[in-house]
Amino acid sequence: MGNVSPGELARASLIALIVLLVSSLPYIAGYVSSPPDREFSGALVNVVDYHSHLAKMQQGARGEWRYRLLFTSEDHDGAYLQVFYVALGHLAARTGLPLVTTYHLARLVSGFVLLLTTYLFSAFFLRRGAMRRVAYLLICFSSGLGWLVLLVSPTKPGGITPIDFWLNDAYTFFALFTFPHFCLATAALLATFLATLAYFRHPRLRYLLVGGVSVLVMAVVHPFAVLIVDAVLAVYWLLLWGIRRRWPDREAAGIAVTGLIPLPLLAYDYWALQSNAVFRAWQAQNFTPSPPPGYYVLGYGLILLLACLGAVYVLLRRDQRGLFLITWVITVAVLAYSPLLLQRRMVEGLHVPLCILAALGLFRYVLPAVYRSPLAKWLASTVHYPQQRFRLLVLNLLLAATFPSNLFLLASAGLVAWQHQPPFFYQRAENEAIDWLGAHTRWTDTVLAAFPVSNRIPARIGHRVFWGHWIETVDYAGKKRLVEAFFQAETDDATRRELLQTYGVAYLFYGPQERALGNFNPEDKPYLMKTFSNSEVSLYRVIVRHK
Secondary structure, eight states, X not given: OOOOOHHHHHHHHHXXXXXXXXXXXXXXXXXXXXXXXXXXXXXXXXXXXXXXXXXXXXXXXXXXOSBOXXXXXXXXXXXXXXXXXHHHHHHHHHHTOOHHHHHHHHHHHHHHHHHHHHHXXXXXXXXXXXXXXXXHHHHHHOOOSHHHHHHHSOOOXXXXXXXXXXXXXXXXXXXXXXXXXXXXXXXHHHHHHHHHXXXXXXXXXXXXXXXXXXHHHHHHHOTTHHHHHHHHHHHHXXXXXXXXXXXXXXXXXXXXXXXXXXXXXXXXXXHHHHSOXXXXXXXXXXXXXXXXXXXXXXXXXXXXXXXXXXXXXXXXXXXXXXXXXXXXXXXXXXXXXXXXXXXXXXXXXXXXXXXXXXXXXXXXXXXXXXXXXXXXXXXXXXXXXXXXXXXXXXXXHHXXXXXXXXXXXXXXXXXXXXXXXXXXXXXXXXXXXXXXXXXXXXXXXXXXXXXXXXXXXXXXXXXXXXXOOTTTSTTHHHHHHHHHHHTSTTSOHHHHHHHHHHTTEEEEEEXXXXXXXXXXXXXXXXXXXXXXXXXXXXXXXXXXXXX
């Protein structure tokens, strides 16, 4: 698919291992530095979604394959969704590894697969080894100008911070640093494109098989990414039709196979989500809008500028292979602002074609201009500094200019690791109480607690909570108001009883985070019976007849 030599692949593998080691350093610091009264969660950013993924793994670890939402109190049937994390839970149970360890091993393995796939994908478009290496380094390490935005104009309260620091769909390194399913889904996305494009050139069965398996993996891990594949390939096919002025029949066959293979899976997903009222409510809340376009422009920064130069080169050369990269970028730009619930999810994998185009722009325009510049000639004639070395210096400086946001991300994660603060570090007294619930109650016994604890309980013991996730809690906003009122001293007991009875709450978790919500005193309530207590936390069994 790209004439990659074993030596190239070995170098790419070594770089991938270095990148994964660098991405793991803050986590190592978190585990090493944990004080006696705190336990490291295993996450340093977006702990809420991290807990969601561990909750899925908990269900697999207890032998289930049908996924349920544990962050909401409503009873509902499970379905074969979120299979990747449920399967990781089964793997953890089989191997005896802790869930957090299994999670990070999956992050490393899927990250390694992603990086090697990006190299193979880059090699399909770039023939020169130097260009491939530069594109690969950009893919591994680059980000945008968010670091500069924070220095010049810090985000005001209520504003949107630069996407460099929160939109992990948009960057390869951010995906490597956080979630294994992002890595695997993006690798499958790239493999699908690569196999399909290879089939366009040489219609061999093995390319269809690789593409078919890849698109199935992608449909299991990130079903929405099938829309990216289908849209990009369809637009590219239309462009080829217009350029060649004849029906691209080989390409049509390849796209048809790629599009049809995941349809049964997607049909099942649609049925499972629409036939279940709780899942329907979950999906209705799963709205991820794109930020204003300027955030993407700054978020890709120098990469985007160089990619524009690369796109000019492709268009001037009428390079049909390179045209695919431009098609991907433009199609996603439209999808990201289309009337979809998952707008910003459409940028998944976009970092890769931008980096390849950026490498083209560097080698075809920027570096030749630097080599021929008056400054390079003056340095060569005056101080005997060779033009080739000056060109290499500029290349290294430009590469380095794309790294600071990720350095900032690593530094801030390292700072979090050394500060040992919630929610990234747990109080051991709270964990002791949660573990008691895990040992003495059923997973269906709904627990009421403050949000940080509620978000942690399903991840730690796989039990259901009243609320605990912005998207996976049915009527999150309404339940948030109910919880806040519950812990206020002025709320009457009849209102509290009504909440506990209506939603089938079985246990009340009462610790430091709950006390911070109000002056409610559970000790003298006849509908609550204390079942556990330590230095910080008390647990109460609810004694009411549930509706």
